[in-house]
Amino acid sequence: xxxxxIPRALLYYQYYPMWKTFFEELGAEVVVSPPTTQAMLSxxxxxxxxxTCLPVxxxxxxxxxxxxxxxxxFIPAIRSVKSKVYNCSKFLGLPDxxxxxxxxxxxxxxxxxxxxxxxxxxYQAIYKLGRHFTWNPFxxxxxxxxxxxAQLNYRELMxxxxxxxxxxIERISGTAEVEPKTHSNHTIPAQATIAVIGHPYLLYDxxxxxxxxxxLERAHNRVLTPEMLTTEELESATVRLMxxxxxxxxxxxxxxxxxYLESGTDGVIGIVAFGCGPDSLMMDxxxxxAARLRATPFMNLTLxxxxxxxxxxxxxxxFLDMILYRRKRRLVCV
Amino acid sequence: MRxxxxxxxxxxxxxxxxxxxxxxxxxxxxxxxxxxxxxxxxYSPEMACLPFKLTLGNMIEALELGADTTMxxxxxxxxxxxxxxxxxxxxxxxxxxxFYMATQELGLVRLIKLLTNxxxxxxxxxxxxxxxxxxxxxxxxxxxxxxxxxxxxEKGNATRIYRQGIKAIDNAADYRALNQAxxxxxxxxxxxxxxxxxxxxxxxxxxxxxxxxxSFANMDxxxxxxxxxxxxxxxIFIQDWVKFNPFIYVFGLREKDKSHKAARPYLSRHVGGxxxxxxxxxxxxxxxxxxxxxxxxxxxLPEITARNIMPSTKEKLPVLNIxxxxxxxxxxxxxxxxAFVDMIYRRKRR
Numbered sequence: 001x002x003x004x005x006i007p008r009a010l011l012y013y014q015y016y017p018m019w020k021t022f023f024e025e026l027g028a029e030v031v032v033s034p035p036t037t038q039a040m041l042s043x044x045x046x047x048x049x050x051x052t053c054l055p056v057x058x059x060x061x062x063x064x065x066x067x068x069x070x071x072x073x074f075i076p077a078i079r080s081v082k083s084k085v086y087n088c089s090k091f092l093g094l095p096d097x098x099x100x101x102x103x104x105x106x107x108x109x110x111x112x113x114x115x116x117x118x119x120x121x122x123y124q125a126i127y128k129l130g131r132h133f134t135w136n137p138f139x140x141x142x143x144x145x146x147x148x149x150a151q152l153n154y155r156e157l158m159x160x161x162x163x164x165x166x167x168x169i170e171r172i173s174g175t176a177e178v179e180p181k182t183h184s185n186h187t188i189p190a191q192a193t194i195a196v197i198g199h200p201y202l203l204y205d206x207x208x209x210x211x212x213x214x215x216l217e218r219a220h221n222r223v224l225t226p227e228m229l230t231t232e233e234l235e236s237a238t239v240r241l242m243x244x245x246x247x248x249x250x251x252x253x254x255x256x257x258x259x260y261l262e263s264g265t266d267g268v269i270g271i272v273a274f275g276c277g278p279d280s281l282m283m284d285x286x287x288x289x290a291a292r293l294r295a296t297p298f299m300n301l302t303l304x305x306x307x308x309x310x311x312x313x314x315x316x317x318x319f320l321d322m323i324l325y326r327r328k329r330r331l332v333c334v
Numbered sequence: 335m336r337x338x339x340x341x342x343x344x345x346x347x348x349x350x351x352x353x354x355x356x357x358x359x360x361x362x363x364x365x366x367x368x369x370x371x372x373x374x375x376x377y378s379p380e381m382a383c384l385p386f387k388l389t390l391g392n393m394i395e396a397l398e399l400g401a402d403t404t405m406x407x408x409x410x411x412x413x414x415x416x417x418x419x420x421x422x423x424x425x426x427x428x429x430x431x432x433f434y435m436a437t438q439e440l441g442l443v444r445l446i447k448l449l450t451n452x453x454x455x456x457x458x459x460x461x462x463x464x465x466x467x468x469x470x471x472x473x474x475x476x477x478x479x480x481x482x483x484x485x486x487x488e489k490g491n492a493t494r495i496y497r498q499g500i501k502a503i504d505n506a507a508d509y510r511a512l513n514q515a516x517x518x519x520x521x522x523x524x525x526x527x528x529x530x531x532x533x534x535x536x537x538x539x540x541x542x543x544x545x546x547x548x549s550f551a552n553m554d555x556x557x558x559x560x561x562x563x564x565x566x567x568x569x570i571f572i573q574d575w576v577k578f579n580p581f582i583y584v585f586g587l588r589e590k591d592k593s594h595k596a597a598r599p600y601l602s603r604h605v606g607g608x609x610x611x612x613x614x615x616x617x618x619x620x621x622x623x624x625x626x627x628x629x630x631x632x633x634x635l636p637e638i639t640a641r642n643i644m645p646s647t648k649e650k651l652p653v654l655n656i657x658x659x660x661x662x663x664x665x666x667x668x669x670x671x672x673a674f675v676d677m678i679y680r681r682k683r684r
Binding site: 048049051052077079084085086087088089090092093095096097099100101103112189242243244246247272275276277278279280281282283284285288317 | 379380381382383386410411412413414416417418420421422428439600601603604605606607609629632633634635636638639640641642643645646657
């Protein structure tokens, strides 16, 4: 059986159930790289130039950990998934970049996804990908339809039950315990509701964000993430703040930011990777909006490979303390 | 309407020519200076790229001079550039400037109508033709001057004539004056005394278009290389955006298409900005250039992708990467250029 490696980085959190379904329907086995470790991160960073963004370094580390474990690595080049809305250029160059910096990597399966070129080109691309497994176009079609359905179910599961992508993935693949893996103690009511916004590959990679969500939950806070909103909510919030979306994954930053700033959460934390081009401008817009509304505290955390756990924890504690004081004061005022 | 625009190399000259012909009141901000940069850095998001900071500084200076409409190209694409207008607008409004930001989101026809004050189509065409003629003259001069700079006997003359030439082209009011200014300065350049046995190194410049084109952003890298006796070659010119020749387009004879084709084995897709072209130039000019200087602003998305891929090509053209941000010092760049040029001389002698 052909083994397809999928790095647990970048778009994994958005599309893993879809990719898994597609490859399994075509009779391949899917191997996922293990969660990020310090060794993977340092190996990945040693391959690329210094100012490459953190997620790409993590990604290279994951590809390195898949060497010898699979026959192919799946790295899609997602150019756009909506008309006239483009993705960051790192995503487009990802297959070529990986090939250049990791020459020993298994052969790369890539697929060009560009909605602007029309549906026909998209179907062709999917068929071209399926050709590695079968000659039969109908089988590819069936797999693609099943994959699409899996993706819709995944989104639905996250927005309806308020799950984070790793929880939803566990639920889907059946490895989850019955209780969703929240670390908060349910007997104590949540002290505050904190929204964390940013790209999934930063929010859910517990190594690079130093278990941010876990820390928030352990401090008895309810944590909201962009995936817990429906696509419509995200889109309408993006339009309210910025007009038409410009980046493919603008909704999870601008849309979620705008939504949570307006909807009366106790605090919003924006997470950015150092050197991220799109986020450098997008998160700034959310920051500006927070300053304009003056309703919800906003904190911007920048992650890179030198981010120290201690510094992050201190800032987090200060932010949470500030929110608590704010709430107490408000209670006294009323 | 008083239209303000940011600088990008010599772009202001054709724009001013077109605006003058159409009778538009245009505010060209003062040449980009340290003040522009400081203003831009002060009000930009910290991780924004250098072109963003410089163009924001330009716009602030234009608004200070009384512009009430500004324009910066935008539109979809995988680089930050198309997003500038939204962020610029938010920042400048926050600073209290009252202005209207013209963007491509209006649609091309309405945008042109707005910017030209509703001038007739014929007038727009004739004005644009004059603007393009100026652009062509400028590019001709820019193509000529690095060749002379490398071999002139007394360093600095070519640059001086080039600066005079730019001024003369900017001042030219009609085609005759323009042609005369161009011819006169090209002739002056040709007549400069050269060293006895000229065989200069040929070093290409490529990278992100803004830092390649804007001499403030790239700290006069062409002049510095010229001082070291290097003939600078580059294939990024402002003209490339507007030059349209169906024959050249259809058969892929543009410089850009050629380098894209050359890059294909290493980078098979467009990654936005000029990333694809940067990889391609290294492959394409492996034989005819002695080295390549790759310029990029810090954090440039397409160029980082390109820079990751460049070392893996089979063609081993020496490449010097120079990354610009607001803290880049000129002395550091000159040092690196000298070392690079020395290295190439030694390599060539061997």
